[in-house]
Amino acid sequence: MKILVCISHVPDTTSKINFTDGDTKFDTNGVQFVINPNDEFGLTRAMWFKEKQGASVDVANVGGPETEPTLRKALAIGADNAIRVNTEATDGFYVARQLAKVIQDGGYDLVIAGRESIDYNGGMVPGMISALTGANFVNTCIGLEVEGDTATVIREIDGGKETSTAKLPLIVGGQKGLVEESDLRIPNMRGIMMARKKPLTVVEPIEANQETKAVQFQKPTPKGEVTLVDPDNVDQLVALLHNEAKVI
Amino acid sequence: MSILVYTESEGQKFKKAAFEVASYAKEVAAMLGTTVTAVSINGGDSSELGAYGVDKVLEIKNDKLSTFNAKAYADAIKQAAVQEGAKVVVVSSTADSKFLAPLLAVHLNAGYASNVVGLPESTSPFKVKRTAFTNKAFNVTEIPTDVKVIGLSNNAFGLKENAGSAASEAFEPSLSDDDFGVQVTAVDKATDKVSIADAEIVVSGGRGLKGPENWGMIEELADVLGAATACSKPVSDMGWRPHSEHVGQTGKPVASNLYIAVGVSGAIQHLAGINASKVKVVINNDPEAPFFKAADYGIVGDAFEVVPKLIEKLKEFKSNNA
Numbered sequence: 001m002k003i004l005v006c007i008s009h010v011p012d013t014t015s016k017i018n019f020t021d022g023d024t025k026f027d028t029n030g031v032q033f034v035i036n037p038n039d040e041f042g043l044t045r046a047m048w049f050k051e052k053q054g055a056s057v058d059v060a061n062v063g064g065p066e067t068e069p070t071l072r073k074a075l076a077i078g079a080d081n082a083i084r085v086n087t088e089a090t091d092g093f094y095v096a097r098q099l100a101k102v103i104q105d106g107g108y109d110l111v112i113a114g115r116e117s118i119d120y121n122g123g124m125v126p127g128m129i130s131a132l133t134g135a136n137f138v139n140t141c142i143g144l145e146v147e148g149d150t151a152t153v154i155r156e157i158d159g160g161k162e163t164s165t166a167k168l169p170l171i172v173g174g175q176k177g178l179v180e181e182s183d184l185r186i187p188n189m190r191g192i193m194m195a196r197k198k199p200l201t202v203v204e205p206i207e208a209n210q211e212t213k214a215v216q217f218q219k220p221t222p223k224g225e226v227t228l229v230d231p232d233n234v235d236q237l238v239a240l241l242h243n244e245a246k247v248i
Numbered sequence: 249m250s251i252l253v254y255t256e257s258e259g260q261k262f263k264k265a266a267f268e269v270a271s272y273a274k275e276v277a278a279m280l281g282t283t284v285t286a287v288s289i290n291g292g293d294s295s296e297l298g299a300y301g302v303d304k305v306l307e308i309k310n311d312k313l314s315t316f317n318a319k320a321y322a323d324a325i326k327q328a329a330v331q332e333g334a335k336v337v338v339v340s341s342t343a344d345s346k347f348l349a350p351l352l353a354v355h356l357n358a359g360y361a362s363n364v365v366g367l368p369e370s371t372s373p374f375k376v377k378r379t380a381f382t383n384k385a386f387n388v389t390e391i392p393t394d395v396k397v398i399g400l401s402n403n404a405f406g407l408k409e410n411a412g413s414a415a416s417e418a419f420e421p422s423l424s425d426d427d428f429g430v431q432v433t434a435v436d437k438a439t440d441k442v443s444i445a446d447a448e449i450v451v452s453g454g455r456g457l458k459g460p461e462n463w464g465m466i467e468e469l470a471d472v473l474g475a476a477t478a479c480s481k482p483v484s485d486m487g488w489r490p491h492s493e494h495v496g497q498t499g500k501p502v503a504s505n506l507y508i509a510v511g512v513s514g515a516i517q518h519l520a521g522i523n524a525s526k527v528k529v530v531i532n533n534d535p536e537a538p539f540f541k542a543a544d545y546g547i548v549g550d551a552f553e554v555v556p557k558l559i560e561k562l563k564e565f566k567s568n569n570a
Contacts, residue, residue, distance in 0.1 A: 013497055013517050017384040037498050092350075093359065118382050118497055123362050123399075127318075127350025136429040137318065139347040142491065153430075156492060158343045158445040160437030166430040173347075176498045177491050181481075211359035215375065216388040220523070226530075226540050231549030234557040237529070238565050240545055245527045247449070247506040248473065248565070 001055040001146060001168075004106060005043045006099055006113035006125065007074050008036035008089075009067035013118065019217040026119070026217070035070055038114025042174035044183055045144060046112060047078045053146070056080050058106065062089045062098045068200065075195035076187030082198065087205035090213075092120070096128030097208040103133050108169065110151070115140050115173040120214070126173035136166040142177025250285045251277045252334035253302070254325050256342055257291040264407075264446060265340035266291075267300045271408040272367070272400050273338045274301025279371050280336070287328040287419070289313050289321060298414035300407065306332075306419035312428070315435075316344050320427035322351035327421040329356055335395055341402045341503075342445050349399050359391035362399035365524075382497050383523035401524065402445055403503045444495065447476035449506040450525070452495060454480040456511020456532060456551055460488035465555045466510060472562045478502065480512045496521035511551045514539025531555065 011017070011031045018027040035043065049055040059074040060083040061067050071082040083106075085098045103111055116123035130137030142161065143154030151170050155162045156177065187195070229237045241248045253273040255266035266286075273284045283303040288294060290313055294305040306328050313320060325348070329337050337352065339345040341363065353360035361376050365386070369375045373390050376398060380387040444450060451470040453463060463477075470477045477493060484494035495502045497517040507525035511532060512518060519542050522528070530543040531554050540546050547554050 011381075013520075017381045019385070041498075091359075093353065096350075096354075120380050120387070121363055121382060122360075123346055124350040124353065124360055127347065128354050130319075131322075131351045131354035134426075137351070138430060139318070140343055152433075155347075156343065157435070157437065159439075159441060159443030160435065160492065162432055162436070163434040164430050164432045176494070181485050211353075211357075211391070211393050212361055213390045213392065214380075214387050215390045217380070218377075218386040218388070220384075220386065223542070223544070226543045226546045228540075229545060229547050231547050231554050231557075234547070234554060234561050237545060237547065237558065238561045241506065241527070241529070242565065242569075245506070245544065247527050248562075 001049065001053060001110060002106065002108045003046045003049060003055050003057045004103060004108040004111045005039065005046050005057060005059045005074070005079065006111065007039050007043070007059050007061045007070060008114060008117040009033050009061060009063050009070040010036045010117050010119045013037065017219070023217045024215065033067070033070055035073060036114050036117045038116060038118070038175050040184060041176050041178045042112035042114060042172070043074055043077060043079065044185060045174065045178040047185070048179070049146065050078065058083060060085065060099060060102050062087060062095045064088060071200060072195050073187060075198045075200070076191040077185050078191065080198065082200040084200065084202050085205050086202050090210045092122035092124040093128060093211040094208050096125045096132060098205055099125065100129045100132035101206050102203070103129060110146065110168060111135070111171045112174050113171070115175045126171055130171040133169070133171070135169040135171050137171045137173070138164060138166065139173035141172045141174050144172060144178060249333045249335045250283045251280070251336045251338065252329045252332055253284060253286050253338045254345065255286045255288050255291060255297055256340060256345060257288065260290060260292050262292040262296055263342065265342050265402055266297070267407050268402070268405055269338050269340045269400050270297055270300035270302050272405045274408065274410055275367055276336060276338070279368065285332050285334070286414070287325055289324060294414055294416040298412050299409055301410035301412055302414040303412070305414045305416040307416050308419050308421060312423065315432045317428060317430065317432070318344070318347040318351060319429065320423050322348040322355060323423060323427050324421035325352055326355040328419060329395070337395065337397045339397065339399050341399055346399065349397055353397045356395045356397065357393065358395040358397045359393040360397040360399065361389045361391055363401045364398050365401050365404040379524060382520040383501070384520055401503050403448065403505060442474065442476040444476045444478055444493070444500050444502060447504050449473045449475035449508070450478050450495070450502050450504040451475045451508045451510070452478035452480065452512055453483065453510050454512030455482050463489065465559065469508070469555055469559050472559055472566065480518050509539055510555060512539055513537045514542055
């Protein structure tokens with residue numbers, strides 16, 4: 001089984017979010033970048049398929065040379081090959097078209113991409129690559145098994161979960177649940193050394209339209225001080241929620 | 249051209265999110281000087297949509313679509329959009345709508361903006377405001393494509409009634425076997441509980457509750473308020489509560505009208521996931537807990553004393569206002 005894990009290069013979850021150039025660009029100054037958490041759950045699940053079922057695992061990213069350390073980290077975790085599509089990830093549709101090309105060229109049986117990146121939160125790339133390649137697709141996936149050419153997939157739905165089966169090739173929008181937090185792997189020294197020697201192929205982008213454009217960023221207006229209520233006067237909280245906040 | 253809105257239903261009843269996207273579509277239609285067409289798949293009573301501004305309902309009744317199937321649903325909605333010549337298609341942010349929207353966008357060759365929080369800032373060029381960086385920022389997105397797909401964030405717009413009536417029309421999309429490559433074999437869903445996505449009020453518990461055996465009062469508080477229950481990441485990691493209740497950056501996003509956090513310290517990842525909620529209340533015995541900086545109302549106190557009192561006072565309030 002040939003697996004591709006799509007990797008988004010995103011600011012670490014605790015990063016300060018600021019913008020530059022008249023609030024048109026994300027300020028990367030002092031920001032540490034990581035593998036998108038939703039992708040990392042998928043990558044870790046892919047490692048399981050590699051170890052238990054002999055799958056090969058490639059990782060791909062759409063981005064400039066500055067994203068290579070993130071791909072190297074994925075290699076250090078255990079992916080076999082990395083592919084970087086050398087272009088700026090301008091919008092989800094554009095990224096999906098680039099990845100669809102990588103998928104068609106690579107002939108993958110299973111593609112795992114995070115359900116959304118934690119920076120732009122578009123939540124569209126996995127679905128779009130399925131529509132572009134014609135492969136089956138399951139989003140918000142929290143369980144994945146493959147037997148022969150058939151996958152059994154558990155999807156998180158509002159208020160529960162749903163199990164389905166689908167033939168490969170399959171695209172999965174992954175998230176926590178594919179593996180648990182405690183299953184995530186920190187690359188060890190051997191992995192890091194080996195990652196340096198693993199192939200990282202740079203491919204040039206195909207011509208594609210950018211269908212949406214992030215024209216401006218805004219930070220939420222700072223909120224006022226919290227109104228504290230005395231624990232012996234819970235009545236007051238009920239009154240505030242009713243009369244002032246008007247939410248009950 | 250009209251605005252097309254996908255009005256989601258469950259058990260042949262429209263979801264609240266369906267009325268919200270209809271209300272939103274009505275105002276977008278007013279900005280563009282056009283009408284609203286809803287597409288309903290094995291849906292509820294179409295006249296209910298008229299009350300939220302829908303002019304016409306394309307009713308799809310098809311046994312093959314009795315279980316949600318993203319590819320087939322996206323195909324059906326696409327055919328409706330093409331028939332109506334829709335330039336703007338609006339969907340909600342339920343798990344199912346977020347599942348099908350990217351497929352729909354590809355089929356329509358449309359730019360897609362998800363997590364949209366308000367009416368377009370302008371219609372030419374077409375610009376909408378959406379959340380980004382997991383609620384730590386907003387981002388104004390321009391959609392230059394001929395057809396646009398908008399995913400409206402839940403509870404972002406609210407319900408707006410319109411005295412109108414909707415004409416309904418049968419619609420029969422042509423579906424292929426290829427649409428049914430994913431076959432649902434089992435659905436496991438608590439039907440008696442409010443889901444986090446649908447909820448107007450969410451009550452959430454954190455590590456401060458000390459153990460899963462203490463969740464009774466969280467459930468009771470949620471019950472009194474008609475709220476959904478949620479939990480912080482450590483709580484779901486330790487297996488005290490199911491993963492489906494985990495809210496935060498890697499869990500479910502919450503955009504409720506009221507969010508009550510009990511014994512949750514307020515880690516940055518947790519706050520990011522719930523920041524879109526309008527009013528936040530925190531109950532925590534540690535006055536230094538970061539959640540107090542993010543909350544609108546707070547009680548510094550022992551949850552095991554405060555929550556039972558709050559339940560009692562809310563019950564009194566409910567019976568006085570019933």
